[in-house]
Amino acid sequence: MSPAPRSSQRPSGGADWRDVPLAPVVLLFGPEDFIASRALDSVRGKLRSQDPATELTSLDASQYTAGQLGLVASPSLFSEPKLIEVSGLATMNDDFLQDALAYLLDPAPDVTLVLIHNGGTRGKKLLDALKALGVPRIECLPLKKDAEKTQFVSAEFTLNKRRIDAQAIRALVAAVGANLSELAAACSQLIADTTGMVSADDVDKYYGGRVEATAFRVADAALAGNGPVALSTLRHALATGVDPVPLVGALAMKVRQIAKVFSLRGSSAQLARDLGMSPWQVDAARRDAGHWSGPALVTAIKVLAETDAQVKGEAKDPVYAVERAVIVIATAARR
Structure with missing residues (x-):
C-alpha cells in the first residue's frame, strides 16, 4: 500500500x-x-x-x-x-x-x-x-480544558451557520460541559429552538437549573464580594438538592483561575496560551482579581482546601462547611 x-x-x-x-x-x-x-x-x-x-x-x-x-x-x-x-x-x-x-x-x-x-x-x-x-x-481524546470545550461549542455553531456570544458559550460550558455528547446535544437544541444570536439568557432558559450552572453563579457572587447574593443562591441550590461537592469545585476552579492571572501582565490571548485558558476566562479572572489581594487569595485557597475535605466525608455537616466557605470568601473579597 x-x-x-x-x-x-x-x-x-x-x-x-x-x-x-x-x-x-x-x-x-x-x-x-x-x-x-x-x-x-x-x-x-x-x-x-x-x-x-x-x-x-x-x-x-x-x-x-x-x-x-x-x-x-x-x-x-x-x-x-x-x-x-x-x-x-x-x-x-x-x-x-x-x-x-x-x-x-x-x-x-x-x-x-x-x-x-x-x-x-x-x-x-x-x-x-x-x-x-x-x-x-x-x-479521539477527551476535551478536558474549558478552552477546548469553548472551541468545540464555537465550531458547532459556526458549522450550522449560527452565532453565539461569548457569555453564552461560557454559560453553556459551565452548565453541561462535563460530558462532550451532552454538550453537543445542548448545542443542537439551542440551534434548533432559537433564532438569531444565542445569548446567555437563552442558555439560562434551557440549562440554568443544571448543577454546574448554579455552582458557578454562587462562585461568581462570592468572588465578587457579594455575600448576600452568594448565600441566597447557595441556600436555594442546597434546598433543591444540589450536592455541596460541585459547589466547592466551582469555587475552587474560579479561585485557581484568579491565582493564575494575579499580578501577571500581557495580552489575554498570550496569557490564555500560557495558562491553558480561553481569552474570555482570562478576562473574567482578571476582573475578579480586582476584588482580591495576595493575602486574601491565600485565605480563600486555605478555606477551600479544608472545605473540600469536609464535604467529602471529614465533616458531619457538609452544608455548614460550604456555607462557611462562601462567607469567608465573600468577606475576604473587596466589593
Missing part, C-alpha cells in the same frame, strides 16, 4: 476529526467515544456521497475469527465500494492482529478500513505498522 497522507490531528480535538481524510486505512485512536463517532460519521458521509451503495460491515477485534477480514473485504457480486469498521482494537485477539498485518501489505481495492482503538499500548505491533505506512491517525 502506498503511504497514506498523515493526519494533522491535534490532541485538543480540533477541526480535523470533523473532516477525516479518506484513505485505504484510517485509525481512530483514543478513549473519547463521541469524537470517534463523529469521525466515523465523517467517513461514512464522504463515502456515501461518492457512492450511496457503499456497503458497511462492522467487526469486533476482540471477538474476531481468523479469515473474517479477507472475507468481508473481497469483491461483492456488483463490486460496490465497502466500508469496514473494526472496533475493540484495544482488546484485539491474535487472529485479528495477524490478519490485519497481512491486510496492510495488500489492501483490497475500493475498500476503506477504519480501525478503532480506545487507547493504550495493546496491539503495539499493529500500531507501529500503521504509523510506518503513514496511515491517517485521528486522535
Whole structure:
C-alpha cells in the first residue's frame, strides 16, 4: 500500500476529526467515544456521497475469527465500494492482529478500513505498522480544558451557520460541559429552538437549573464580594438538592483561575496560551482579581482546601462547611 497522507490531528480535538481524510486505512485512536463517532460519521458521509451503495460491515477485534477480514473485504457480486469498521482494537485477539498485518501489505481495492482503538499500548505491533505506512491517525481524546470545550461549542455553531456570544458559550460550558455528547446535544437544541444570536439568557432558559450552572453563579457572587447574593443562591441550590461537592469545585476552579492571572501582565490571548485558558476566562479572572489581594487569595485557597475535605466525608455537616466557605470568601473579597 502506498503511504497514506498523515493526519494533522491535534490532541485538543480540533477541526480535523470533523473532516477525516479518506484513505485505504484510517485509525481512530483514543478513549473519547463521541469524537470517534463523529469521525466515523465523517467517513461514512464522504463515502456515501461518492457512492450511496457503499456497503458497511462492522467487526469486533476482540471477538474476531481468523479469515473474517479477507472475507468481508473481497469483491461483492456488483463490486460496490465497502466500508469496514473494526472496533475493540484495544482488546484485539491474535487472529485479528495477524490478519490485519497481512491486510496492510495488500489492501483490497475500493475498500476503506477504519480501525478503532480506545487507547493504550495493546496491539503495539499493529500500531507501529500503521504509523510506518503513514496511515491517517485521528486522535479521539477527551476535551478536558474549558478552552477546548469553548472551541468545540464555537465550531458547532459556526458549522450550522449560527452565532453565539461569548457569555453564552461560557454559560453553556459551565452548565453541561462535563460530558462532550451532552454538550453537543445542548448545542443542537439551542440551534434548533432559537433564532438569531444565542445569548446567555437563552442558555439560562434551557440549562440554568443544571448543577454546574448554579455552582458557578454562587462562585461568581462570592468572588465578587457579594455575600448576600452568594448565600441566597447557595441556600436555594442546597434546598433543591444540589450536592455541596460541585459547589466547592466551582469555587475552587474560579479561585485557581484568579491565582493564575494575579499580578501577571500581557495580552489575554498570550496569557490564555500560557495558562491553558480561553481569552474570555482570562478576562473574567482578571476582573475578579480586582476584588482580591495576595493575602486574601491565600485565605480563600486555605478555606477551600479544608472545605473540600469536609464535604467529602471529614465533616458531619457538609452544608455548614460550604456555607462557611462562601462567607469567608465573600468577606475576604473587596466589593
